[in-house]
Amino acid sequence: MKKTTATDPAVTRNWRPATQAVRAGTHRSEHGETSEALYLTSGFTYDSAEEVAARFAGEASGMQYSRFRNPTVEMLQHRIAAMEGAEACLVQASGMAAMTSSLLAMLSAGDHVVAGRAAFGSCRWILDNVLNRFGITHTAIDGTDNAAWEAAIRPETKAFFFETPANPTMDLVDLEFVCGLARSKGITTVVDNAFATPVLQRPMDFGADVVAYSATKLMDGQGRVMAGAVCASRQWIEEVLSPFQRNTGPIAAPFNAWVVLKGLETLPLRAPAQSASALTVARHLEEKGLRVLHPGLPSHPQHELCQRQMSAAGPIFAFFAPGGQSQAMALCNALELIDISNNIGDSKSLMCHPASTTHYNMGAEGRAEAGIEDGMLRLNVGLEDVEDLIDDLDRALGTVGI
């Protein structure tokens, strides 16, 4: 392999994660640019009519149209697949495009899905409001309960769909058990790994079939663009997802793919650093007597599972204002450094009140079922100095009488 390109999976698969994050997928043009090139083009030209005919017939490789393939997008797909340890990856316009495409591409009327009920609001919405209109039913269960997965299986169950850690309760799913159960029954597991990224957790190492991402979060990591990604076997990507995606069009913009490519270069540095700061802040809040949900703390009921399947617990955790919603909102308002924002994975620390924002749509009953209390706050810990974050929180907590 020439140093100008790093597109041979047989080579990039064997690199260590930090090298993959910086170099896997890089395909240099004849100019030999150091940074990945941004191909802002919708179409491509050909030297002959025969050449384009061969590409459309699938007899020659090469670009045809950016809804199908784009060189910048392909560099990102290769890089994410290498980091995930997956055979193949396709990127999409957003995390929700990735989740929706994965499910719609493989399910048909009459199929059944078992889903973890602690989930991102829009993931629940797809199950409740899109799939059910096409005769695809689901059972939402407590994903932390291994026996509940087994009990919910029906003859027509085609997929398990869950996130771990889950947003915002930080519930974990036992990847080895649940993926193994699915394998033994011929059920496809779709894992939303947005909170962890391949740097902190690789679900395929535990038997997951499909790993889907919001690349908007930690992968970009600097709050700039929307993007999504789906990793799976080459066969699943080529036979199931690719035809669906090419014809329905939830594809990523080349510019957004380029931004995520550059974001991935620093992911192996950012994810552990933000995870370490988040654990420090969580421990501090717990020591002050607050109730905290962080799987890296021994107080979390699934702490041992976290240690088994994650290298660190990530930048996000939840805690509770004892005075409920008004005190939680007052605490947000009293922060001077940490921003109020519903985004996560950013290098800036961000605080969110899930019950009135990200999980408002679920309704009070849905929130109660998912464990989202009115006093709950979700904190994304960024790359600022952790002592400044603790100072800001301590001052704000004092202001609201905690």
Ligand SMILES: *Cc1c(COP(=O)(O)O)cnc(C)c1O
């Ligand atoms: C943000 C998020 C999504 C949706 O991703 P978008 O890029 O916002 O479309 C899905 N799942 C989880 C766990 C998320 O945090």
